[in-house]
Amino acid sequence: KWEGRDSKKPESLTPPTIEIHITCSGCHFCVPLLSRSLYMGQEPQTQEKTAWTLRLACGGQRHAAGSNASHHLAKLAKKYGNVYQIRLGCSDIVVLNGDKAIRPALIQHSTEFAGRPNFISFQSVSGGKSMTFTNYSKQWKMHRKIAQSTIRAFSSANSQTKKAFEQQIVAEATELVEIFLKHSTEGQYFNPAHELTVAAANVICFRALLQNVDKFGQTVGAGSLVDVMPWLQSFPNPVRSIFKNFKDLNRDFFMFVRNKVEEHRETFDPEVTRDMSDAIIGVIDKADSDNGLTTDHTEGTVSDLIGAGLDTVSTALHWILLLLQVTFNVTIEGQFIPKDTVVFINQWSINHDPLSERTPYLNPSRFLDENGSLDKDITNSVMIFSAGKRRCIGDQIAKVEIFLFFAILLHQCTFEKCPTQDLSLDCSYGLTLKPLDYKICAKLRGELVKNQ
Numbered sequence: 232k233w234e235g236r237d238s239k240k241p242e243s244l245t246p247p248t249i250e251i252h253i254t255c256s257g258c259h260f261c262v263p264l265l266s267r268s269l270y271m272g273q274e275p276q277t278q279e280k281t282a283w284t285l286r287l288a289c290g291g292q293r294h295a296a297g298s299n300a301s302h303h304l305a306k307l308a309k310k311y312g313n314v315y316q317i318r319l320g321c322s323d324i325v326v327l328n329g330d331k332a333i334r335p336a337l338i339q340h341s342t343e344f345a346g347r348p349n350f351i352s353f354q355s356v357s358g359g360k361s362m363t364f365t366n367y368s369k370q371w372k373m374h375r376k377i378a379q380s381t382i383r384a385f386s387s388a389n390s391q392t393k394k395a396f397e398q399q400i401v402a403e404a405t406e407l408v409e410i411f412l413k414h415s416t417e418g419q420y421f422n423p424a425h426e427l428t429v430a431a432a433n434v435i436c437f438r439a440l441l442q443n444v445d446k447f448g449q450t451v452g453a454g455s456l457v458d459v460m461p462w463l464q465s466f467p468n469p470v471r472s473i474f475k476n477f478k479d480l481n482r483d484f485f486m487f488v489r490n491k492v493e494e495h496r497e498t499f500d501p502e503v504t505r506d507m508s509d510a511i512i513g514v515i516d517k518a519d520s521d522n523g524l525t526t527d528h529t530e531g532t533v534s535d536l537i538g539a540g541l542d543t544v545s546t547a548l549h550w551i552l553l554l555l556q557v558t559f560n561v562t563i564e565g566q567f568i569p570k571d572t573v574v575f576i577n578q579w580s581i582n583h584d585p586l587s588e589r590t591p592y593l594n595p596s597r598f599l600d601e602n603g604s605l606d607k608d609i610t611n612s613v614m615i616f617s618a619g620k621r622r623c624i625g626d627q628i629a630k631v632e633i634f635l636f637f638a639i640l641l642h643q644c645t646f647e648k649c650p651t652q653d654l655s656l657d658c659s660y661g662l663t664l665k666p667l668d669y670k671i672c673a674k675l676r677g678e679l680v681k682n683q
């Protein structure tokens with residue numbers, strides 16, 4: 232019995248079930264569910280279900296629930312409790328909302344919540360040898376340990392690596408400022424999404440492959456309606472087409488990584504570790520003892536680190552630039568979980584109370600106490616890197632990257648929103664929740680500071 236539920240006295244031992252009928256295809260509703268789904272590892276039990284029905288009608292446009300499904304799921308928690316169950320296609324998915332439900336699940340029951348479901352879409356990621364999308368096992372533990380120590384070795388292991396890493400980010404951020412100013416020539420407005428993705432890709436690809444890139448406009452991820460409705464693959468329909476595009480994108484991305492890793496193998500020198508790829512080849516390909524990992528896991532790990540480090544950081548910068556431009560004065564409107572249940576950790580619900588009045592603008596001072604010092608209780612309550620066994624292993628990299636990019640962009644430029652465009656806090660779904668496209672114009676504050 233798991234007692235992470237927020238309510239004082241559970242009425243039943245099973246979470247309420249809400250059926251979600253998706254009445255059109257092409258809806259992205261389930262993507263965030265799937266991309267942050269965890270898997271329980273307890274004994275199976277039968278359960279009685281109380282069913283409520285929620286209909287999402289979406290004729291190819293936004294679904295009735297609004298564009299932010301995480302927000303909608305958080306709102307449902309007000310009615311049904313912080314732990315409830317939805318049915319999506321063939322899958323029952325338990326949704327956890329709010330800090331009080333999520334934190335004990337991820338920390339006190341870290342092993343039970345460390346799994347991953349066996350979704351079809353996960354097989355397309357990192358050549359099927361992803362660490363991120365692999366279920367909890369002894370082999371996964373080894374895989375994660377290798378990925379974690381490799382990241383550390385190339386970002387924060389000692390003052391020299393730290394400095395080299397920071398210098399690379401500064402160079403990238405300085406170039407980004409120049410590109411933004413070029414796109415803003417004569418007061419033009421431009422969409423920063425592509426440049427942010429390339430900047431984040433350059434940082435992580437350089438660490439992983441000693442390679443800069445200019446080709447990443449799209450990012451890879453996982454999660455599709457076919458995971459919960461596999462039969463959608465058997466006849467032509469928009470979900471099948473979207474899934475095909477997703478598989479093609481993942482395949483192209485993986486081929487790029489595989490070719491680069493192959494080049495590294497050909498020139499590998501055990502005395503000189505050039506980048507993360509060399510480090511991983513050294514540990515997996517050339518391992519002295521059998522650690523259960525094969526050479527395919529080498530490419531899988533490099534691909535995982537690039538994929539995870541690219542989309543997240545570029546999305547964070549994309550949100551920051553959006554929130555910088557405008558003040559939004561708006562109103563945002565003990566369970567037992569059986570084995571093999573897919574659990575959606577609605578992390579969004581921790582940092583957003585769906586029913587409270589909020590003014591979501593960039594307001595760093597809300598993290599300060601009355602003396603102007605950082606309030607650790609507040610910063611710790613923001614759980615953007617998750618918790619428990621699946622906690623992000625790139626958090627240190629991410630913090631340094633976002634801090635330096637943000638500081639350099641702000642130091643050098645002001646940003647203006649396009650006057651003809653309404654800004655919105657709605658999201659589009661991929662591996663992360665992304666802001667919708669918007670345009671800005673960058674203006675230099677003073678002299679352009681070039682990278683030394």
Ligand code: HEM
Pocket residue numbers: 266267268362363364375378382435535536537539540541543544547615616617620621622623624625626628629
């Ligand atoms: C703002 C930036 C970032 C955010 C918000 C973020 C967030 C997260 C979260 C919430 C998870 C847990 C997912 C889950 O529970 O299923 C995660 C996992 C992961 N992150 Fe990050 N991340 C960021 C940057 C990075 C970077 C820069 C890297 C690598 C260079 C990275 C590598 C990973 C990996 C490999 C995992 C999977 C861990 C596992 O499955 O054991 N992340 N990240």
